Amino acid sequence: MSDPIISIQGLTKTYASGFQALKAIDLDIREGEIFALLGPNGAGKTTLISIICGIVTPSGGSVTVGGYDILRDYRKTRSMIGLVPQELSTDTFETPLATCHYSRGLFGKPPNPAHIERTLKQLSLWDKRDGMIMMLSGGMKRRLLIAKALSHEPRVLFLDEPTAGVDVELRKDMWEIVRQLKADGVTIILTTHYIEEAEAMADRVGVISHGELILVEEKAALMQKMGKKRMLLDLAEPLAVIPDRFAGMGLELSADGTQLIYTYDTQAERTGITSLLSDLRDAGIRFRDLTTKQSSLEEIFVSLVQDGAAR
Amino acid sequence: MNLHGISAIYRYEMARTRRTLLQSVVSPVVSTSLYFVVFGSAIGSRIQEIGGVEYGAFIVPGLLMLTMMTQSLSNASFAIYFPKFIGTIFEMLSAPVSFFEIVIGYVGAATTKALILGAIILLTAWCFVPLRIEYPAVMVLFLVLTAITFSLFGFLIGIWADNFEKLQVIPLLVVTPMVFLGGSFYSIDMLPEFWQTVTLFNPVLYLISGFRWSFYGIADVNVWISLGAITLFLGLCLAGTWWIFKTGYKIKK
Numbered sequence: 001m002s003d004p005i006i007s008i009q010g011l012t013k014t015y016a017s018g019f020q021a022l023k024a025i026d027l028d029i030r031e032g033e034i035f036a037l038l039g040p041n042g043a044g045k046t047t048l049i050s051i052i053c054g055i056v057t058p059s060g061g062s063v064t065v066g067g068y069d070i071l072r073d074y075r076k077t078r079s080m081i082g083l084v085p086q087e088l089s090t091d092t093f094e095t096p097l098a099t100c101h102y103s104r105g106l107f108g109k110p111p112n113p114a115h116i117e118r119t120l121k122q123l124s125l126w127d128k129r130d131g132m133i134m135m136l137s138g139g140m141k142r143r144l145l146i147a148k149a150l151s152h153e154p155r156v157l158f159l160d161e162p163t164a165g166v167d168v169e170l171r172k173d174m175w176e177i178v179r180q181l182k183a184d185g186v187t188i189i190l191t192t193h194y195i196e197e198a199e200a201m202a203d204r205v206g207v208i209s210h211g212e213l214i215l216v217e218e219k220a221a222l223m224q225k226m227g228k229k230r231m232l233l234d235l236a237e238p239l240a241v242i243p244d245r246f247a248g249m250g251l252e253l254s255a256d257g258t259q260l261i262y263t264y265d266t267q268a269e270r271t272g273i274t275s276l277l278s279d280l281r282d283a284g285i286r287f288r289d290l291t292t293k294q295s296s297l298e299e300i301f302v303s304l305v306q307d308g309a310a311r
Numbered sequence: 312m313n314l315h316g317i318s319a320i321y322r323y324e325m326a327r328t329r330r331t332l333l334q335s336v337v338s339p340v341v342s343t344s345l346y347f348v349v350f351g352s353a354i355g356s357r358i359q360e361i362g363g364v365e366y367g368a369f370i371v372p373g374l375l376m377l378t379m380m381t382q383s384l385s386n387a388s389f390a391i392y393f394p395k396f397i398g399t400i401f402e403m404l405s406a407p408v409s410f411f412e413i414v415i416g417y418v419g420a421a422t423t424k425a426l427i428l429g430a431i432i433l434l435t436a437w438c439f440v441p442l443r444i445e446y447p448a449v450m451v452l453f454l455v456l457t458a459i460t461f462s463l464f465g466f467l468i469g470i471w472a473d474n475f476e477k478l479q480v481i482p483l484l485v486v487t488p489m490v491f492l493g494g495s496f497y498s499i500d501m502l503p504e505f506w507q508t509v510t511l512f513n514p515v516l517y518l519i520s521g522f523r524w525s526f527y528g529i530a531d532v533n534v535w536i537s538l539g540a541i542t543l544f545l546g547l548c549l550a551g552t553w554w555i556f557k558t559g560y561k562i563k564k
Contacts, residue, residue: 015564053405056564075313075407083405089398093330105319106406148402 003067004028005156005187006052010061013047013211021047023211024061029156029189034182036202036219037191044211045191046086049158053083065156079107082149086160088141090133096120096144097129100151107152116151123147123177139170146177150186157181159190163197175201199223231273233260233280234289243283249276260287316408320416321423324390328424335386336428343378343432346370347439350496355440361498362529367440372523373495375432379425379454380461380490380515384482387421387465392478395469404563410556414466421462422455429454443526449534450525456541457518463548470561489515499531514540 006029013022021044029035039045050056052063054074063070065077091099100116120126123143128136136144142162149157159178163171178188178201192198198205198219205222207215238257249272252261260280264271280287328335351367358366394400403413436442444450465482472478493515499507510516511532521537524530530537555562 055401055404057559078405078407081405083401085398085401087398089401091399092397093327098326102319102323103402105315105322106402106408108313108315108407110315 005031005066006189007064008052008061009063011048011051011058011063012060013051013056014059021211022051025213027206027213027216029187031187032182032185033203034178034188034190034201036198036205037189037208038193038195038198038205039191039208040193043208045208046160048208049083049160049189049191053081053158054078075108079109079152080155082152082154082157084145084149084157084159084162086164088138088145090141090144092132092134094133095130096125096133096136096147099133099144100147103148104151109152115153119147119150122180139166139173142166142174143177150181154186156187156189159188161191161193163192163194171197229264229266230293231262231264232291232293233262233287234258235260236286236288239285243285245283246279251276313408313412316406317412317416317419320413321420324417324420325423327390335424336431339378339382339428340431340435343374344435344439346374347436351440361501362527364527364529365441368442368527369523370496371436371440371442372526373490373519375429375436376457376515376519376522377487377490377495378432379429379457380486381482382428383421383425383458383461384465384468384486386424387417387462388469388472388478388482390417390421391466391469392472400562414463414552418459418462418466421465422458425458425462426454429458445528446525450522453518453522453525453541456545457522460541460545460548463545463552467548467551467555470555473561486515489513490519494519494531498529514544517541
């Protein structure tokens with residue numbers, strides 16, 4: 001595998017108030033991937049990306065971008081990065097065109113009107129280029145922030161909650177924009193608390209909770225976990241224990257003994273449902289009802305976060 | 312050195328001035344001109360000369376200083392406070408610009424604006440009062456040093472302020488009274504002895520006195536002391552800036 005575009009090692013952050021926002025984060029981001037950082041509010045997502053972008057000072061550990069240290073070689077690393085913040089912070093009285101030129105200059109690049117024009121067109125803002133930013137809708141402002149972040153041609157783009165408070169249609173538009181950027185070769189790191197968003201776009205998913213990275217996995221592998229299904233059998237008469245003949249079949253009994261739970265893999269060649277049901281009949285175990293439930297990424301996420309909190 | 316970055320900040324700030332021409336240029340020029348009209352032409356003729364200088368002309372350096380100081384302060388403080396207030400500061404903090412480049416961009420623009428204002432006001436004064444400048448080079452030196460120093464000071468206030476009230480409190484309640492009581496409208500010789508001594512503790516006195524010396528060759532304190540005072544004040548502001556750079560005070564968490 002080629003060198004990671006971002007390498008984070010032992011990164012910690014404790015704010016002046018004593019609050020520990022990050023606890024020794026290790027993470028590599030591969031060039032060209034879309035990485036989704038999932039986590040509840042206050043988990044440390046924004047702190048993590050703010051450190052990489054230079055807005056927050058780390059307390060310990062190191063981060064390199066494109067092989068350069070974010071503190072020692074901040075000019076090199078920051079010129080490789082574009083950041084789209086969570087808040088719609090825009091210069092109300094400026095025009096989209098002027099603000100994009102400003103961003104490009106701020107990031108140390110000589111003027112390139114053709115690139116700015118291309119970017120504004122790609123984000124469907126070219127028609128609005130000379131109007132005041134305050135006249136733009138929320139969705140347009142969000143796209144403008146992306147245009148600004150892209151105006152200096154970064155290799156890495158951070159999107160902090162890109163679809164927070166955005167309606168469904170606009171969210172789909174945003175996903176399309178992100179896919180286009182990936183096709184252009186930009187590495188994208190997005191934070192979100194919408195599982196759906198990670199599912200729709202990411203190549204890999206990281207889950208952060210209470211300042212700890214509790215999971216980093218290929219989305220495909222997570223999907224496989226998601227592929228697990230549970231069958232719930234409501235028993236006609238409660239059982240005290242699971243009969244020995246069912247040992248090793250992955251069968252569980254609910255605490256009150258009224259429900260049998262069977263977990264199986266929907267992707268597997270054989271789910272084992274048919275034989276289980278006939279074996280139950282043979283053993284004289286009768287049931288009144290049967291339901292199946294698929295564990296969603298959301299559930300996996302919630303259980304991971306709860307485990308993290310319990311630790 | 313990120314020259315494109317400095318230039319982007321500078322041009323952005325100058326564009327803001329052009330956008331708000333009425334407020335940033337016309338208004339201070341008009342209000343200062345009113346002083347010339349009232350004190351220079353109307354009342355001035357009834358007040359006796361000070362050190363051989365007509366009263367209307369005597370107050371020009373002080374008024375020029377007043378406008379330069381308050382405008383440099385408000386321009387630079389607002390320039391850095393506003394991005395903090397609306398949240399666009401994140402972009403500057405994530406950009407490959409050093410703190411000193413940010414300072415050069417903002418303070419450079421605020422200084423330029425103050426000097427443009429100074430030039431316009433000086434020209435306006437010429438229309439109303441008999442003006443002479445004995446040491447033009449010294450006058451320009453004072454003008455430039457004052458504009459830079461107070462722009463820097465304003466920048467520091469803008470960083471420190473976390474609401475609009477704080478942004479206003481130093482310019483309105485500290486600097487303006489100091490300028491009025493620092494001999495803008497009178498020579499300290501005209502005060503009782505006790506108040507003369509008190510006034511010597513007002514740093515603005517030294518700036519106005521030196522500046523007036525460059526016009527008419529008369530001063531309340533030696534011009535070298537005045538130059539030393541403005542240099543000291545500039546040094547203090549630079550030290551404050553350097554400290555913010557080191558600690559990230561109110562900028563970085």
